[in-house]
Amino acid sequence: MQIIKYPEQNQWEEILRRPMLKTExxxxxxxxxxxxxxxxxxxxxxxxxxxFDKVELSSLEVxxxxxxxxxxxxxxxxxxxxxxxxxxxxxxxxxxxxxxxxIETMQGVTCxxxxxxxxxIGLYIPGGTAPLFSTVLMLALPAKIAGCREIILCTPxxxxxxxxxAILFAAQAARVSRIFKIGGVQxxxxxAYGTESVPQVYKIFGPGNQYVTAAKxxxxxxxxxxxxxxxxxxxxxxxxxxxxxxxxxxxxxxQAEHGVDSQAILITTSEKLMKEVQYEIERQxxxxxxxxxxxxxxxxxxxxxxxxxEEAIALTNEYAPEHLIIETADYMDIAERIVNAGxxxxxxxxxxxxxxxxxxxxxxxxxxxYAKAYSGVSLDSFIKKITFQEIQSEGLSLIGPAIEVMAxxxxxxxxxxxxxxxxxxx
Amino acid sequence: MQIIKYPEQNQWEEILRRPMLKTExxxxxxxxxxxxxxxxxxxxxxxxxxxFDKVELSSLEVxxxxxxxxxxxxxxxxxxxxxxxxxxxxxxxxxxxxxxxxIETMQGVTCxxxxxxxxxIGLYIPGGTAPLFSTVLMLALPAKIAGCREIILCTPxxxxxxxxxAILFAAQAARVSRIFKIGGVQxxxxxAYGTESVPQVYKIFGPGNQYVTAAKxxxxxxxxxxxxxxxxxxxxxxxxxxxxxxxxxxxxxxQAEHGVDSQAILITTSEKLMKEVQYEIERQxxxxxxxxxxxxxxxxxxxxxxxxxEEAIALTNEYAPEHLIIETADYMDIAERIVNAGxxxxxxxxxxxxxxxxxxxxxxxxxxxYAKAYSGVSLDSFIKKITFQEIQSEGLSLIGPAIEVMAxxxxxxxxxxxxxxxxxxx
Numbered sequence: 097m098q099i100i101k102y103p104e105q106n107q108w109e110e111i112l113r114r115p116m117l118k119t120e121x122x123x124x125x126x127x128x129x130x131x132x133x134x135x136x137x138x139x140x141x142x143x144x145x146x147x148f149d150k151v152e153l154s155s156l157e158v159x160x161x162x163x164x165x166x167x168x169x170x171x172x173x174x175x176x177x178x179x180x181x182x183x184x185x186x187x188x189x190x191x192x193x194x195x196x197x198x199i200e201t202m203q204g205v206t207c208x209x210x211x212x213x214x215x216x217i218g219l220y221i222p223g224g225t226a227p228l229f230s231t232v233l234m235l236a237l238p239a240k241i242a243g244c245r246e247i248i249l250c251t252p253x254x255x256x257x258x259x260x261x262a263i264l265f266a267a268q269a270a271r272v273s274r275i276f277k278i279g280g281v282q283x284x285x286x287x288a289y290g291t292e293s294v295p296q297v298y299k300i301f302g303p304g305n306q307y308v309t310a311a312k313x314x315x316x317x318x319x320x321x322x323x324x325x326x327x328x329x330x331x332x333x334x335x336x337x338x339x340x341x342x343x344x345x346x347x348x349x350x351q352a353e354h355g356v357d358s359q360a361i362l363i364t365t366s367e368k369l370m371k372e373v374q375y376e377i378e379r380q381x382x383x384x385x386x387x388x389x390x391x392x393x394x395x396x397x398x399x400x401x402x403x404x405x406e407e408a409i410a411l412t413n414e415y416a417p418e419h420l421i422i423e424t425a426d427y428m429d430i431a432e433r434i435v436n437a438g439x440x441x442x443x444x445x446x447x448x449x450x451x452x453x454x455x456x457x458x459x460x461x462x463x464x465x466y467a468k469a470y471s472g473v474s475l476d477s478f479i480k481k482i483t484f485q486e487i488q489s490e491g492l493s494l495i496g497p498a499i500e501v502m503a504x505x506x507x508x509x510x511x512x513x514x515x516x517x518x519x520x521x522x
Numbered sequence: 523m524q525i526i527k528y529p530e531q532n533q534w535e536e537i538l539r540r541p542m543l544k545t546e547x548x549x550x551x552x553x554x555x556x557x558x559x560x561x562x563x564x565x566x567x568x569x570x571x572x573x574f575d576k577v578e579l580s581s582l583e584v585x586x587x588x589x590x591x592x593x594x595x596x597x598x599x600x601x602x603x604x605x606x607x608x609x610x611x612x613x614x615x616x617x618x619x620x621x622x623x624x625i626e627t628m629q630g631v632t633c634x635x636x637x638x639x640x641x642x643i644g645l646y647i648p649g650g651t652a653p654l655f656s657t658v659l660m661l662a663l664p665a666k667i668a669g670c671r672e673i674i675l676c677t678p679x680x681x682x683x684x685x686x687x688a689i690l691f692a693a694q695a696a697r698v699s700r701i702f703k704i705g706g707v708q709x710x711x712x713x714a715y716g717t718e719s720v721p722q723v724y725k726i727f728g729p730g731n732q733y734v735t736a737a738k739x740x741x742x743x744x745x746x747x748x749x750x751x752x753x754x755x756x757x758x759x760x761x762x763x764x765x766x767x768x769x770x771x772x773x774x775x776x777q778a779e780h781g782v783d784s785q786a787i788l789i790t791t792s793e794k795l796m797k798e799v800q801y802e803i804e805r806q807x808x809x810x811x812x813x814x815x816x817x818x819x820x821x822x823x824x825x826x827x828x829x830x831x832e833e834a835i836a837l838t839n840e841y842a843p844e845h846l847i848i849e850t851a852d853y854m855d856i857a858e859r860i861v862n863a864g865x866x867x868x869x870x871x872x873x874x875x876x877x878x879x880x881x882x883x884x885x886x887x888x889x890x891x892y893a894k895a896y897s898g899v900s901l902d903s904f905i906k907k908i909t910f911q912e913i914q915s916e917g918l919s920l921i922g923p924a925i926e927v928m929a930x931x932x933x934x935x936x937x938x939x940x941x942x943x944x945x946x947x948x
Binding site: 117134174176177180181184188192198199201209212214216226227252262298313316317318325340346347349353380386390418420434437438439440441442446447448451453454456458462464466467468469470471474476481483485488489491492495497498503505506508510511512514517 | 623628724739744781908927
């Protein structure tokens with residue numbers, strides 16, 4: 097952990113620098129795998145599963161029997177928790193449905209937008225010892241609410257060819273259409289281009305390691321949309337002297353345990369709080385199972401003491417954190433002035449964990465300062481808005497001459513002509 | 523023009539294939555220019571302006587005097603047309619303002635979204651003989667309505683160091699903050715990374731040639747958002763026997779004149795109409811000034827006769843046209859069933875030109891089939907939605923235990939702990 101007191105504004109850029117993934121260096125390797133899958137389909141996917149996931153699969157798709165079995169293996173307590181989270185995520189995302197209204201911009205000229213679901217989407221859920229079933233909910237539930245017709249999920253199997261039961265249970269609960277035992281770059285390529293088994297999708301969502309991230313970047317250059325660019329996860333706590341140092345330390349640590357490149361930052365106006373948080377982090381670290389990795393990622397973390405509330409807000413907007421927890425007396429006033437952040441957690445009883453799992457907001461959020469231009473995943477991510485316009489003869493008379501003048505000035509005479517032949521006919 | 527009658531479904535992919543930009547081959551060249559601008563700022567920009575735009579500039583920014591002069595040079599007729607278009611674009615985009623509502627997902631758990639403008643955005647407007655002032659309006663007006671604080675515009679100067687007056691007038695009318703005489707890759711790099719003169723922006727919008735497109739792709743991999751991936755412009759006309767062949771031909775030609783890689787497609791259920799349109803295209807081509815280029819791009823164009831209305835709709839959704847003009851008797855019924863398109867023009871009196879200039883809808887739209895996953899530019903493109911959540915003690919009691927169970931099952935104990943320390947304190 098680095099302690100920074102009263103930084104000058106010219107130090108901000110340096111202070112707020114993030115640990116970075118350098119995915120470009122992987123592009124050649126990753127492109128080779130993508131090309132193989134694009135060219136050879138299932139055959140290539142099966143070969144890469146053997147090579148990277150050390151498993152010989154006879155078929156790629158998870159069967160209904162496997163899903164049923166999984167359901168029996170998930171503890172009732174976890175099932176209830178998943179159902180609670182599911183309900184809240186559904187409540188919040190259902191409220192985001194878009195209803196376009198018809199606008200008459202001039203008499204006889206009516207324009208509107210209509211939201212239409214992306215027909216086929218793909219979700220990638222990483223493997224590893226811990227099953228990220230929460231991400232299954234965060235991506236598949238809004239997709240279903242949006243009306244996506246087909247939701248494909250790819251996740252790497254273990255060496256016995258099995259998927260973690262909690263993943264399968266969450267996928268079933270969220271009504272994922274089809275689940276495939278495919279990991280890494282080969283999963284992204286299979287969904288981007290389709291294979292004999294895997295349907296081609298129009299947009300790919302979900303987290304992954306640097307290879308998966310590079311693959312998503314490469315396929316998104318031309319062939320398929322992706323949720324957003326990826327970077328390591330991060331949290332900022334903005335706290336004043338009213339904050340509870342035990343809570344603040346717990347919040348910073350909950351981010352730090354994500355991975356060695358995670359970043360947790362405290363920005364505070366209280367030197368007393370800063371010292372107490374520092375002490376608390378050391379204390380709580382003592383009883384955390386992921387201590388070693390958490391300690392490593394704490395090296396990226398910073399406790400920053402600033403001179404006043406104004407500077408705390410300015411520094412926060414400059415950092416544009418993925419997660420921002422505001423633990424101050426006047427958290428609502430500060431929230432009003434936040435312009436760059438992914439998801440904001442307000443007050444002393446709203447830990448990031450709440451949004452990670454169960455409050456109802458989405459946990460797929462812009463990292464790496466992308467919050468300056470990107471939103472997190474929401475219902476919007478699963479639809480596109482098509483614009484419509486209908487012009488009556490009266491409307492064409494009103495706007496036709498302006499169109500003709502503008503088209504002529506842009507030297508697009510056929511554009512002008514498309515209006516002219518109609519005006520002549522009115 | 524290719525005539526295709528009653529294609530089988532297995533031919534669809536081939537029939538609907540688009541002329542493609544191959545930007546990846548340019549990546550090395552383009553990255554070199556980007557790196558120079560990133561490293562050397564204005565000095566590199568000035569050198570590239572000399573090299574590519576053949577102009578020696580003493581300063582990059584357009585002055586207030588130049589803008590005033592431009593205003594005097596624009597014909598009153600064009601000014602009026604621009605004001606009419608401006609008003610309609612503003613009317614339609616103002617109606618798109620997002621108002622998030624607070625949702626109590628459980629008692630004591632409140633979540634909401636808030637739209638916040640992207641603070642600084644950059645617009646790129648290509649050069650050439652025809653000034654694309656309409657694109658200035660389409661990008662700057664929604665940005666202003668969204669509340670973007672700073673709108674930067676880059677466009678290449680002519681060999682005398684001047685920008686076309688219509689561009690400057692439109693920029694002034696749309697309240698662009700600052701205008702720079704920079705073209706091509708160097709403009710994209712300057713806006714992505716900032717130079718001594720040009721402020722760094724968070725999102726870049728606007729069309730361009732294949733070098734500009736490649737530059738936008740490269741800077742978007744990590745550093746800045748872009749509007750959407752680019753491809754050649756295209757139109758589909760879906761018409762039945764009630765369509766006027768003169769209008770249909772004019773609509774196809776208005777797309778074909780955009781560039782040699784543009785694509786214009788007719789899908790119709792009427793062989794009679796197809797023949798008449800074919801004749802009309804030849805006839806109208808005779809009096810178009812851009813005849814030579816239009817003839818070249820007509821080589822990419824197709825007149826497709828299908829067996830019925832159902833097939834016409836299915837083929838349309840598979841093609842996912844940037845612009846779709848529905849010239850049929852039952853155009854509203856067909857519109858209901860369109861799921862993949864950028865902007866749809868309804869009926870016999872709604873040419874694409876209307877949306878290109880003045881109906882009020884945006885003309886920056888997804889090409890190349892991207893309409894399957896992307897929307898066109900709208901007010902959404904200039905904002906991000908930040909999520910907020912506030913949990914009261916009652917809410918934490920309700921969702922806390924579920925969070926603990928889920929976090930433990932994902933092996934994220936510090937996440938669990940952030941809830942535990944709070945529950946213990948209630």
